[in-house]
Amino acid sequence: MPETKVKKSEDFNEWYNEIVELADLCDKRYPIKGMNIWRPYGWKLMNNVDRLIRDEMIKTNHEEVCFPLLIPESFFKKEEEHIEGFGKEVFWVTHAGINQLEERWLLRPTSETAMYPIFSLWIRSHTDLPLKTFQIVNTFRYETKQTRAFIRVREIHFFEAHTCHVDFEDAERQIKEDKEIAHRLLQKLCLPYVFSKRPEWDKFAGAYYTISIDVLMSSGRTLQIGSIHQYRDNFAKPYEISYETEKGAHAFCHQTTYGMSERLLGALVGVHGDNKGLIIPPEVAPLQVVIIPIIFKGKEKGVLEASETLHKKLLHEGIRSHIDDRETTPGNKYYDWELKGVPLRVEIGPKDVEKNELTMVRRDISKKKSVPLKDAEKAIQAELQALVQTIYANAEKLLNENMHSVLTAEEAKEKTGIVALPWCGNKDCALEIENVLEGNTLGEPIENAVCTDPCPVCGARAKTWMRFAKSY
Amino acid sequence: MPETKVKKSEDFNEWYNEIVELADLCDKRYPIKGMNIWRPYGWKLMNNVDRLIRDEMIKTNHEEVCFPLLIPESFFKKEEEHIEGFGKEVFWVTHAGINQLEERWLLRPTSETAMYPIFSLWIRSHTDLPLKTFQIVNTFRYETKQTRAFIRVREIHFFEAHTCHVDFEDAERQIKEDKEIAHRLLQKLCLPYVFSKRPEWDKFAGAYYTISIDVLMSSGRTLQIGSIHQYRDNFAKPYEISYETEKGAHAFCHQTTYGMSERLLGALVGVHGDNKGLIIPPEVAPLQVVIIPIIFKGKEKGVLEASETLHKKLLHEGIRSHIDDRETTPGNKYYDWELKGVPLRVEIGPKDVEKNELTMVRRDISKKKSVPLKDAEKAIQAELQALVQTIYANAEKLLNENMHSVLTAEEAKEKTGIVALPWCGNKDCALEIENVLEGNTLGEPIENAVCTDPCPVCGARAKTWMRFAKSY
Numbered sequence: 001m002p003e004t005k006v007k008k009s010e011d012f013n014e015w016y017n018e019i020v021e022l023a024d025l026c027d028k029r030y031p032i033k034g035m036n037i038w039r040p041y042g043w044k045l046m047n048n049v050d051r052l053i054r055d056e057m058i059k060t061n062h063e064e065v066c067f068p069l070l071i072p073e074s075f076f077k078k079e080e081e082h083i084e085g086f087g088k089e090v091f092w093v094t095h096a097g098i099n100q101l102e103e104r105w106l107l108r109p110t111s112e113t114a115m116y117p118i119f120s121l122w123i124r125s126h127t128d129l130p131l132k133t134f135q136i137v138n139t140f141r142y143e144t145k146q147t148r149a150f151i152r153v154r155e156i157h158f159f160e161a162h163t164c165h166v167d168f169e170d171a172e173r174q175i176k177e178d179k180e181i182a183h184r185l186l187q188k189l190c191l192p193y194v195f196s197k198r199p200e201w202d203k204f205a206g207a208y209y210t211i212s213i214d215v216l217m218s219s220g221r222t223l224q225i226g227s228i229h230q231y232r233d234n235f236a237k238p239y240e241i242s243y244e245t246e247k248g249a250h251a252f253c254h255q256t257t258y259g260m261s262e263r264l265l266g267a268l269v270g271v272h273g274d275n276k277g278l279i280i281p282p283e284v285a286p287l288q289v290v291i292i293p294i295i296f297k298g299k300e301k302g303v304l305e306a307s308e309t310l311h312k313k314l315l316h317e318g319i320r321s322h323i324d325d326r327e328t329t330p331g332n333k334y335y336d337w338e339l340k341g342v343p344l345r346v347e348i349g350p351k352d353v354e355k356n357e358l359t360m361v362r363r364d365i366s367k368k369k370s371v372p373l374k375d376a377e378k379a380i381q382a383e384l385q386a387l388v389q390t391i392y393a394n395a396e397k398l399l400n401e402n403m404h405s406v407l408t409a410e411e412a413k414e415k416t417g418i419v420a421l422p423w424c425g426n427k428d429c430a431l432e433i434e435n436v437l438e439g440n441t442l443g444e445p446i447e448n449a450v451c452t453d454p455c456p457v458c459g460a461r462a463k464t465w466m467r468f469a470k471s472y
Numbered sequence: 473m474p475e476t477k478v479k480k481s482e483d484f485n486e487w488y489n490e491i492v493e494l495a496d497l498c499d500k501r502y503p504i505k506g507m508n509i510w511r512p513y514g515w516k517l518m519n520n521v522d523r524l525i526r527d528e529m530i531k532t533n534h535e536e537v538c539f540p541l542l543i544p545e546s547f548f549k550k551e552e553e554h555i556e557g558f559g560k561e562v563f564w565v566t567h568a569g570i571n572q573l574e575e576r577w578l579l580r581p582t583s584e585t586a587m588y589p590i591f592s593l594w595i596r597s598h599t600d601l602p603l604k605t606f607q608i609v610n611t612f613r614y615e616t617k618q619t620r621a622f623i624r625v626r627e628i629h630f631f632e633a634h635t636c637h638v639d640f641e642d643a644e645r646q647i648k649e650d651k652e653i654a655h656r657l658l659q660k661l662c663l664p665y666v667f668s669k670r671p672e673w674d675k676f677a678g679a680y681y682t683i684s685i686d687v688l689m690s691s692g693r694t695l696q697i698g699s700i701h702q703y704r705d706n707f708a709k710p711y712e713i714s715y716e717t718e719k720g721a722h723a724f725c726h727q728t729t730y731g732m733s734e735r736l737l738g739a740l741v742g743v744h745g746d747n748k749g750l751i752i753p754p755e756v757a758p759l760q761v762v763i764i765p766i767i768f769k770g771k772e773k774g775v776l777e778a779s780e781t782l783h784k785k786l787l788h789e790g791i792r793s794h795i796d797d798r799e800t801t802p803g804n805k806y807y808d809w810e811l812k813g814v815p816l817r818v819e820i821g822p823k824d825v826e827k828n829e830l831t832m833v834r835r836d837i838s839k840k841k842s843v844p845l846k847d848a849e850k851a852i853q854a855e856l857q858a859l860v861q862t863i864y865a866n867a868e869k870l871l872n873e874n875m876h877s878v879l880t881a882e883e884a885k886e887k888t889g890i891v892a893l894p895w896c897g898n899k900d901c902a903l904e905i906e907n908v909l910e911g912n913t914l915g916e917p918i919e920n921a922v923c924t925d926p927c928p929v930c931g932a933r934a935k936t937w938m939r940f941a942k943s944y
Contacts, residue, residue, distance in 0.1 A: 037538070040605075068507035069507075072504060094564065094565075095566060122499075155540050
């Protein structure tokens with residue numbers, strides 16, 4: 001079988017850059033750096049991921065809204081830390097037609113400063129709370145570093161949930177729910193993950209604390225695919241989001257946000273793909289089954305009919321099936337669909353028809369398996385499930401084999417992936433470890449973080465474990 | 473029953489402005505003029521309309537893409553007429569962070585100039601044709617006139633199909649398909665419409681010809697809700713979209729576009745609404761049935777159970793149902809759901825339970841009707857269908873009663889709605905009629921346009937009928 005020019009196992013970064021275009025996910029030839037074109041196959045995949053997110057949001061009583069793209073500079077400037085964090089990363093609209101605007105508007109890098117002045121109008125009383133909203137929109141950040149499709153782009157397909165609560169405790173309950181949502185979603189994408197509480201200096205601009213959600217790519221680098229923020233009343237105060245309590249007093253809301261982005265696609269590509277191309281989990285695969293009729297001149301009796309019958313049965317079962325009847329060799333077809341990561345290939349040739357069989361080939365293991373045509377739907381469902389279990393297990397193995405807890409920087413240097421070290425709580429000690437490891441601080445574990453070993457830098461008794469990794 | 477403060481029949485414009493917010497479609501308090509917030513109810517309605525469009529696109533083999541929002545000035549400037557038409561209406565991004573951009577970027581007012589340089593890379597051979605794509609995105613236009621929710625806004629929720637063909641004839645076939653799509657879609661929205669071929673001076677900037685799709689609002693003004701454009705090779709030449717023919721020659725593509733926008737919501741509001749609020753066609757209604765349990769203290773035996781049972785049955789049938797069990801009077805509930813245009817209200821009270829009945833009230837006619845609980849699903853489906861027929865018939869009556877063909881400007885002045893007059897083909901004559909009628913040129917009928925009567929301005933023998941109307 002032909003493979004991609006660059007092997008994933010040899011040069012992950014090059015392989016990644018090549019595969020996203022070869023598999024028709026995106027076109028990177030648009031002339032603005034970091035703004036790529038979603039091709040139909042990639043957009044379908046993204047929409048399928050969005051659908052899972054939307055389903056989770058609806059199940060947990062979030063309501064979908066859509067706020068304007070443009071934010072007046074005066075709105076943006078109300079929360080000091082926020083503007084400090086994002087000020088250098090925003091695009092400014094200064095002119096309309098031939099007129100200069102009286103006030104500059106920015107393209108949302110995230111929507112706090114568009115939404116919160118309006119939340120202050122929507123919320124009057126404790127009976128308006130909790131307010132649970134979300135939107136799926138594109139956001140814009142002026143990346144100056146090297147861009148990478150889905151991972152570091154300037155127009156970002158983004159999901160953001162924003163909630164308002166009566167108090168800190170209710171906001172904490174929301175964060176618990178967000179973690180459960182992330183867990184269910186990432187299970188469906190076959191992506192094992194870690195939650196880490198970001199250190200103070202690396203939390204979201206304006207947040208009280210930030211939980212990052214990271215996956216481990218096959219390159220050994222982590223990719224942050226989402227984050228959950230507790231804002232306390234940090235935004236509610238400057239944006240005046242307050243309510244009347246049951247007793248008639250006035251109180252500020254406590255707020256949370258939960259965001260994920262097209263990086264989820266980057267993770268799907270990077271974690272599951274192999275030298276032949278993508279492997280897409282069936283839950284979000286644009287096509288779950290591709291049927292290839294094997295036709296030799298004059299010997300094709302019944303092949304197309306059997307393919308068509310199976311295709312219709314699968315569609316009826318809600319399986320996204322496609323017949324590839326293009327005029328090219330079966331080999332070329334295998335190549336194309338392996339590149340695109342369709343989880344299951346079905347071949348139906350004259351011999352299969354004679355024996356009332358079909359041949360299935362799972363994308364992840366490439367082993368042929370014959371099953372009677374009459375059991376087709378059941379066998380196909382089972383095979384898709386088997387693929388899910390295998391690619392999840394592979395990803396879990398990758399993560400488990402690359403998560404380490406060690407006591408010294410020396411030991412840490414010999415490890416790949418995510419390394420936890422005792423930490424005294426001092427920023428300088430963490431930055432020193434970053435230097436030694438040429439990596440980044442990922443954050444503390446959110447569970448079982450207690451550690452009493454000495455900090456490997458200053459020797460003081462540690463307060464917690466701190467994770468480090470090379471990251472995208 | 474309480475009604476909206478302003479009556480539709482008395483002051484359409486005020487009624488419209490009030491109802492879009494009262495019915496929770498949008499919030500107009502965002503501080504940038506013409507950029508409104510989609511509230512959950514309005515966004516659901518818009519998404520339901522988008523779903524119908526998407527279904528039609530998929531059925532006709534269009535593929536969904538998503539192109540970047542920002543367009544480099546140099547891309548935009550390649551087609552001369554286009555820049556002349558849109559140059560004064562675009563928003564410019566000039567700065568990123570603290571840096572001034574080397575080249576200005578504009579926010580797409582429509583996506584020809586973002587897509588076509590890339591189409592020239594995608595299309596190589598006649599086997600790549602036809603290329604049929606669409607996207608659903610927000611577009612931006614610097615409106616200087618008075619804004620109006622959904623009708624005249626600066627951030628526009630927009631659907632745009634872009635196709636490329638081997639020749640003019642194939643592009644013409646696409647336009648035929650577009651007209652059929654528009655017809656099916658507007659039938660589902662219960663919106664009768666007229667196609668008009670725009671005069672030369674009012675066609676889309678860069679088009680060879682433009683067909684506008686207009687509906688008639690209850691105010692007697694027309695609202696253009698979409699357009700279909702034949703570009704011939706007007707864009708293909710400057711953007712170099714060419715292909716190798718079967719014989720090995722090179723030829724330019726012929727292109728079409730078909731666009732519609734959130735104005736469809738404006739039309740739903742304006743055409744179907746009444747003094748009590750919206751009336752939403754079931755096909756796109758966020759809620760199709762609202763069930764109101766009528767509870768008197770101590771007498772509610774079985775009411776909630778019967779409501780719950782019916783609700784589950786309806787959901788199972790794919791009907792979007794909701795139980796309103798808020799602690800407020802039935803009257804308040806009726807008021808809210810009438811405002812929001814839910815097509816059918818079901819009341820279940822103790823007497824209904826006793827008699828194993830329910831009471832249905834259609835939103836459009838407000839007449840009560842009792843049916844046995846056992847026949848509920850069927851009766852509800854039939855009642856929804858009856859509403860569809862009635863609101864369609866009402867809209868059709870409105871349009872038919874307000875379409876006139878007359879021979880003189882005098883007669884035209886006495887008519888409301890759309891007035892057709894003989895036209896010699898001379899621009900000045902059409903503008904003169906516009907002046908007299910204080911209206912706009914809508915365009916020629918695309919069928920049965922032949923007219924040989926004298927032009928009412930210059931007296932020359934007419935070439936066609938020309939339609940005029942006051943429009944939004």
